[in-house]
Amino acid sequence: MRLDFMDFKKNINGKKVAVLGIGVSNRPLIKSIVNMGANVTACDKMFREEIGCICDEFEDMGVILNLGPDYLDKLDNFDYIFRTPSLRPDLPQIEKAVKNGASLTSEMEEFLKYCPAEVIGVTGSDGKTTTTTLIYEMLKKEGYNVWVGGNIGTPLFDKLDVIKAEDKVVLELSSFQLMTMKISPDIAVVTNLSPNHLDMHKSMDEYIQSKKNIYKYQDAKGMLVLNKDNSITRDMEKEAKGNTVFFSISKSLEKGAFLDGANLVLIENGNKKTICSTDEIKLPGIHNIENLLAASAAISSLCSIKSMRDVATNFMGVEHRIEFVREVNGVKYYNDSIASSPSRAAAGLNAFKQRVILIAGGYDKKIPFDGLAIKGIDKIKLLILMGATADKIENAFIEEMGKQNKRIPIIHAAGLKEAVEAARDKGEEGDIVTLSPACASFDMFKNFEERGNKFKEIVNNL
Structure with a gap:
């Protein structure tokens, strides 16, 4: 209440x-x-x-x-x-x-206290914005009047006088917003958890505890949507006070949303319903199938399969998230500036069926790059590094190359413009160049949007 x-x-x-x-x-x-x-x-x-x-x-x-x-x-x-x-x-x-x-x-905590509408909150290390947007689009397709806010959209506190009880509100919530939160959304979604923002948080445990506030203050009527494939989020079920629903790309579930062969399916009240097949989805990458499953599980009691399907098969993505920019001399350029963590960058690499020219590096959030090296060594044709973390990323890849007895070329660039020019000079017809930095932007740009827009400007001027 x-x-x-x-x-x-x-x-x-x-x-x-x-x-x-x-x-x-x-x-x-x-x-x-x-x-x-x-x-x-x-x-x-x-x-x-x-x-x-x-x-x-x-x-x-x-x-x-x-x-x-x-x-x-x-x-x-x-x-x-x-x-x-x-x-x-x-x-x-x-x-x-x-x-x-x-x-x-905080603005967000007071908004949650007084918002008259049902609130769906989304958090996680990766996929928050896309999942939030998918939920928003599905609810809109169903016919609800929907508001979107938090880290996405416009601030909503000054809309409290006009939001109605029958409306729906979707919020993307960061660990920073959740740190002091003593109220939770009606429906809470945790997409996944991996090391992130350790420049701000004192430890991984503090980061996780902040995220838990998205469901910690729910009551028996609350709903918690968790990633079954992520060990940290899977264990959160033990702390849930209301109904828990899972999503998965690797496991069959008794309830929730999962990938069943080539189909995205939803099980509700024992009934299995097909949302769509993977071939019908326009969003690239297995991580976006996870986002679709998370969104579908979250609003399963609010939306029809038809609304879920319409969005799943038509949604083209959010700016700065594996966004196709342009093809130049047979080389395709993608803007994945949102990939500000190693795990998010690795997920971006998995979206492509071939090895890519990767532009990475930026502000140091004190996160290790070993995981990116392990997953990226077979996905990267050429690694172009820039920013404060260039040496740190290179060292992680050199160590992994030694372990696997594999080699990928690594070059350094003074900045983003020089990195794009190096990719152009080294790229061959049929190549893919992606800006998936694995780091925040603060050493060179105000935020990831500014970085992505600059990348697009440089590419469009090639």
Whole structure:
């Protein structure tokens, strides 16, 4: 049972509120709570000239700005502190403020508390965005009014007054958003779990525990959808308080969604129904079959097989996810910039039936690349490395090549433009070039979208 949003409005009125981070997700939040009568201080490590004209708009609304590197040093005497997802909740300044009486929360946590509609939340190390989008498309096809948010779509907090109880909400939720969450979606999906974001999380265990918040606060009416093929997610069934449903590409299931030969099937109430065959799916790669199975299992009680099939056989994919860019002199170029972890990059390689020219490297999230080397050594024709992790990736491949007595050529590039040009120079007719970095983008780009867009720009100018 969700709380009444009117209670939030009454409670926030007149309160001193600090919002940490003036990014896209927090801007509608700031405007909303100012209109509800809150006294808001917007805090950000960037300076005014970096943030832009939104600063003037906020000041016109009466918002106090606290900007610059010391933006966390003035958090005394606040009633509420809204944390941006990328900010750890255990920073000394935040812990001190909480100890002094401030309530720590976030835009997403408050949205979940007060959202009147049924919420489907999706998390995992890989496949979150595609699975979230597939669920959204299937529900839309069924005829629901659907909202999509979290890490995908637009912020939803300022839509709470217009979202209706009969609507559906689909949220992509990161470990950062889930870290302090004390409420869970009605339907929770965990696509898979593997080492990721260990630059932000103190350990793999902390990362896993953050993910568990997506179902930890469900009740007996909740539904948890898990990957049967992933050892970490499979064991989460023991902690589920409601109904658990699995999906699998390698095992037959008594209930849930699985790959039965060449068919995607769903078993519900003992009845086996075929969604479609793998030959009918336009999304490349076995990992996208997993995403389709996860989505189908999640909304099995809400959607018809027809709606699932229509989406499964027509959906072309999400930008920056094995996105075909262009063919130049017989060489095809693919943008898989979303592949910001070794496991995601390995999944991208499996989408192709031939060995590829792989462009990889970027910001170091403190994740080992051994798994990418093991899986990639037979999938890569040429490895082009760039960014802060270039040497680390090369060392992992050199070690694996020694173990398997195999060789693939490795070259280094100064940046993305030089990497694409090297791929063009080395590529032959019939080759595939894919940007599947296996790393975050922060050493060279603001985010994976900017990196992917730059890749497409370079390729389109070849």
